[in-house]
Amino acid sequence: MANGDERTEVRNQIVVETLLKEERRFPPPPEFREKAWVKDWTPWEEAERDLEGFWAKHAEAELHWFRKWEKVLEWNVPWAKWFVGGLINACYNCVDRHAQSWRRTKAAIVWEGEPGNWRVLTYQDLHREVQKFANVLKGLGVQKGDRVTIYLGMVPELPIAMLACARIGAPHSVVFGGFSSDALRDRIQDAQAKVLITQDGAWRRGNIVPLKQFADKALEECPSVEKVVVVRRVGEPSGARLMEGRDFWWDELMAKADPVCPAEPLDAEHPLYILYTSGTTGKPKGVLHTTGGYLLGVHLTTKWVFDLKDEDYYWCTADIGWVTGHSYIVYGPLSNGGTSVMYEGAPDWPDRDRFWAIVEKYRINILYTSPTLIRTVMRWGPEYPARHDLSSLRLLGTVGEPINPEAWMWYHEHIGRGRCPIVDTWWQTETGMIMITPIPGVVTTKPGSATIPFPGVGAEVVDEQGNPCPPNVGGYLVLTRPWPAMLRTFWGDPERYVQTYWSRFPGRYFTSDGARKDEDGYFWVTGRVDDVVNVAGHRLSNIEIESALVAHPAVAEAAVIGRSDPLKGQAVSAFVVLKAGYEPNEGLKDELREWVAQKISPIARPSDVFFCADLPKTRSAKIMRRLLRDIAEGRALGDTTTLTDPAVVEEMRQRYIAEGKEEA
Amino acid sequence: MQVINPVVRRWVEAAREDPEGFWARAAEKLPWFRRWDRVFEWDFPTFRWFIGGRTNLAYNCLDYHVAAGRSGQAALIYINERGERRTYTYAQLLREVRRLAAALRGMGIKKGDRLTIYMPTSPEAIMLMLATVRVGAIHSVVFAGFGAGALADRIAASGSRLVFTADVTYRKGRDVRLKEIVDEALKAAGDTVEHVVVWRRTDQDVPMSPGRDLFWADFLKRAEGQPDGWVEMESNEPAYILATSGTTAKPKLAVHTHGSYQVGIHSTGRWCFGLRPGEVWWSTSDIGWVVGHSYIVYAPLLVGCATIAYEGALDHPGPETFWRVVEDFGVTGIFTSPTAVRLLMRYGSEPARKFDLSSLERVVCAGEVLNAPAWEWLQKDVLNDRVPVIDHWWQTETGGPVIGNPYGLAMLPIKPGSASIPLPGMEVGVMTPEGQECGPGEKGILVIKRPFPSLTPTLWGEPERYARDYWQRIPGRQVYFTGDSAQLDGDGYVWFAGRADEIIKIAAHRIGTIEVETAFLKHPAVAEAGVTGRPDEVRGEVISAFVVLKQGYRPSEELRRELIETVRRELGPVAVIGEVNFVNMLPKTRSGKIMRRVLKAVILNRDPGDITTIEDEGSVEEARQAWQQMRAEIQAPVSDS
Secondary structure (H helix, E strand, C coil): CCCHHHHHHHHCCCCCECCCCCCCCECCCHHHHHHCCCCCCHHHHHHHHCHHHHHHHHHHHHCCCCECCCEEEEEECCEEEEEECCEECHHHHHHHHHHCCHHHHEEEEEEECCCCCEEEEEHHHHHHHHHHHHHHHHHCCCCCCCCEEEECCCCCHHHHHHHHHHHHCCCEEECCCCCCHHHHHHHHHHHCCCEEEEECCEEECCEEECHHHHHHHHHCCCCCCCEEEEECCCCHHHCCCCCCCCEEEHHHHHHHCCCCCCCCCEECCCEEEEEECCCCCCCCCEEEEECHHHHHHHHHHHHHHCCCCCCCEEEECCCCCCHHHHHHHHHHHHHCCCEEEEECCCCCCCCCCHHHHHHHHHCCCEEEECHHHHHHHHHHCCHHHHCCCCCCCCEEEECCCCCCHHHHHHHHHHHCCCCCCEEECECCCCCCCCCECCCCCCCCECCCCCECECCCCCEEEECCCCCECCCCCCEEEEECCCCCCCCCEECCCHHHHHHHHHCCCCCCEEEEEEEEECCCCCEEEEEECCCEEEECCEEEEHHHHHHHHHCCCCEEEEEEEEEEECCCEEEEEEEEEECCCCCCCHHHHHHHHHHHHHHCCHHHCCCEEEECCCCCEECCCCECHHHHHHHHCCCCCCCCCCECCHHHHHHHHHHHHHHHHHHC | CCCCCHHHHHHHHHHHHCHHHHHHHHHCCCCCCECCCEEEEEECCEEEEEECCEECHHHHHCHHHHHCCCCCEEEEEEEECCCCEEEEEHHHHHHHHHHHHHHHHHCCCCCCCEEEEECCCCHHHHHHHHHHHHCCCEEEECCCCCCHHHHHHHHHHHCCCEEEEECEEEECCEEEECHHHHHHHHHHHCCCCCEEEEECCCCCCCCCCCCCEEEHHHHHHCCCCCCCCCCCEECCCEEEEEECCCCCCCCCEEEEECCHHHHHHHHHHHHCCCCCCCCEEEECCCCCCHHHHHHHHHHHHHHCCEEEEEECCCCCCCCHHHHHHHHHHCCCEEEECHHHHHHHHCCCCHHHHCCCCCCCCEEEECCCCCCHHHHHHHHHHHCCCCCCEEECECCHHHCCCCEECCHHHHCCCCCCCCCEEECCCCCEEEECCCCCECCCCCCEEEEECCCCCCCCCCECCCHHHHHHHHHCCCCCCCCEEEEEEEEECCCCCEEEEEEHHHCEEECCEEECHHHHHHHHHCCCCEEEEEEEEEEECCCEEEEEEEEEECCCCCCCHHHHHHHHHHHHHHHCCCCCEEEEEECCCCCECCCCCECHHHHHHHHHCCCHHHCCCCCCCCCHHHHHHHHHHHHHHHHCCCCCC
């Protein structure tokens, strides 16, 4: 997520020139289309004819309501209310209705621990655990409306805790288990959480991350927290200590908990959860999602975008600490009665086979992962996936940032083995649900394009004045209509909500992403509008340059930023990670410069190419281009607390300076 | 005859009019790789069903469901007395079974080879059974409570190439070591055994014989490069063999087949128990018994249930354990034994009341007769008459139920103490030992007049013994001899009296052991009773009774008189009781049946090994052990527990 000052910078930019052309087309395989939930254009047509009727029809058919709504949508820009007057419970929809059906003995969650242990929770098991934990929360004094912060690794207790909160109407705030105690403290304080749920320690690459100790530090400054529940995961070596009267072991509370706790009928607009979007600078922003509309959005997108069927094993590799995990590990798949696989650990632990071993072990049918993961796997080489039987896969998805066409093709060939449609999905924490995406049985895909808006979603590419851009002219991606899963506000900061999303183009939601629409109406998201390089008046998307670099056989990963240049305004600075077997040298630098010039345009030719072993990434695996800009411009590094490994970047900065001096 | 409702009557009549058509329709409910050419051929004493039909029992249990989109459904739920719980979906179970199938091939196992599984009820053992059947090999599971002698006999009789075991099994909070027993057994019966595979669950040392023994992980490595597919089997090819008796040095090995056995247990599982896809089925038996084979493993998986496999004692660490499983997993059906019911009954109904048992739809019970008082306790006190408790009858040789209440078709009224009627397709009769048909109310021997698909068609390696022991017992009649004494009532319900050779003959009256035991149980002080006949110069025999009292009751002369009075009131003056012995426990087989021959041996002061008519599961060494314990007990005063 961009921070405030970067956005101001963006305001001055106009359009993004796009020069990379992609000619490859992948129509839906006929046998896939035949069995797909969505086979033709009917949903788009229905939504265009009657937007509210479209959403209402599916809300009625797909979800359980204690009481039907009186009004589908109340839209006072920018304040939306969906299914006004309706009573619903997200947990009931995700658990109870399946536990009462033939799906009772179906696996809801299949969990694989990093050390290799596993656990299957059937809908019946989940129903029982969730009810018990809901009673535990009640016993700790949690009431409808109270906030509960959840700071856990990827353990089964995480979805159980979320669903238990949803059951009693206590909004949860999940804080990614990789965050520091400072980040945790800020989020607890902002939400004024009453209860914290954490674990003794988390497994990460065979090491123990002492979550409870981090939590203890954060709690020193969080007086709102009255009780703490601690999941036992690693035991003694975590060094976790319980504070008498405040802290309780999860298992001990659960052993005494009553297994019956009916789901609370809640207003459709009752807050379901708060999820914080950016802690890199300033106050974190608590995106608020509410119950009815959100659930409909994630339910329907899960069903149609992933074509999720009852027989599928579905695996989203994200961490539940991010919105992807909220919507597409927990709420979406479970609302559909699906089998959702969750994995605790790292993709390269104990070796680089791990992901593919999991696909093989559970016969995964649908895999949803990130471009970063795909590029990382590309860098490791195709021999790791090649060793495994991936024939169970029938659909692949990506999320998190635009995927470079070369990575898309690699995913298609080496993971999908040329058989599986790929859904490149564009959405945000704020949108709650997938917004621009192929529907795999209908939409022909083009590598690198998220294709077209989901039925009912309105998206447009506009110029600085808010006028639609002509085909293939880059501009700002905006959303032109309200949608059910949209954020309703920032927790406790409505002005900032209006300011951030609704003031740039009045009446339209500002995504902060740049995009272009091609002559077929396909969207090509070019990245955050702050991720734009302005070379001598030409505005280039760094994503496109990165895509060109990655298409070179020697390149595994690349990040591109605009470095201040007295002559050109900005110069393209490329940070390149080479594939195994390639040596960094001057000749290769020149070759890559020339490569980009040929692939895109001489104006995109990088002024400098810097080889590095890794790129600085956030814990959600996004490249932190802000830090690369700091390096390239010789500034002190900004906040690095959300980095996976801050030391790497400092070392990079020193080397960059040294290399610059040499070249000079 | 209005007790039998029209639905059941229609089924029974259809089977009687056209048995082959009837069973062919039953077979059509299952997938076949190739349909059979002929339904039935009776080549006395053996027979074949669905001749030429091609199938694989393990394929139909797993691959078929995964292919049909049931991959995410729970298949196996493993629980043990230490609180460990593991759930496998159909897809996961299939994956593990494929790996084991490849590993078996890596060990050189081919179609028709035998291997012995001497392991606790566990996912590993169950997956191994399925993998064995998948590759067309034949498993011989030996109950992991048997001693080295019984194990040696079974290994030798089966001619196993491999023996699979574990370092320990869990029993009442203790580790019971197994590998040492295997080593001991192999000293006597190791000729055919090439390797012993040890599933190691503790970090305790395990004696390993280099070259012969390997650990589970090393066994799994043999899967490398081996195919993991199934073998198409002809309907009558054996899937497994299972020993039925430990009487002599050579146990009888019943044979159950891929096709016909499958049709039998799948049909009776649905007709008698009402098994249906997706339900949570808990058979409390052990994989060492036929109930474990048919109704923990094969039939529930064929139907698509989630089947619970429980390792350990049902009342460990306390009597809550049993009921907690029902609540925690939402168990819909239980298959248990009268022994287990009586065990739980000793604790009273309080433990059960702490749990939500509302998911339960029915309880079926077999192994011995479910005496009316035990039935009444479970059905009325515990389950408040909300769901039926259904007795039924069968044997290792029959593969599945023969006499039962067709709950899954249309339930008949329950008569407590009766196993209900011969199920559709089962042609049975009651005859005197001389071959005279008995009328209603006349006690005789239950016989089977015509083979049905899950009846064992032979004894492994001993076709002559099969003919002799089963089909030639009643002179001049070509009927299968069950060895159980029973009578029919006017409605066609079957009432079992006990083993035919345990009938007590008092002054020309034939009284079944079960009748007397049930009469004892009518007294509120009695938890369990076992009776046998003692020779008597005047009357031929009189009743010798062994009684276990419920908690809170003490033995006394007065109680003794009351008990005798109770039995006389129930059975009339013909039930002459010679003696009542108060004991702390009754001798039982490891599958929970009362060993009346041990009672007899105690009374006669003879070694139980001398009594050559032992028919039920168990082994001589165990009987002898129980006998010594009993003798010591009746010589010493009974404790006040």
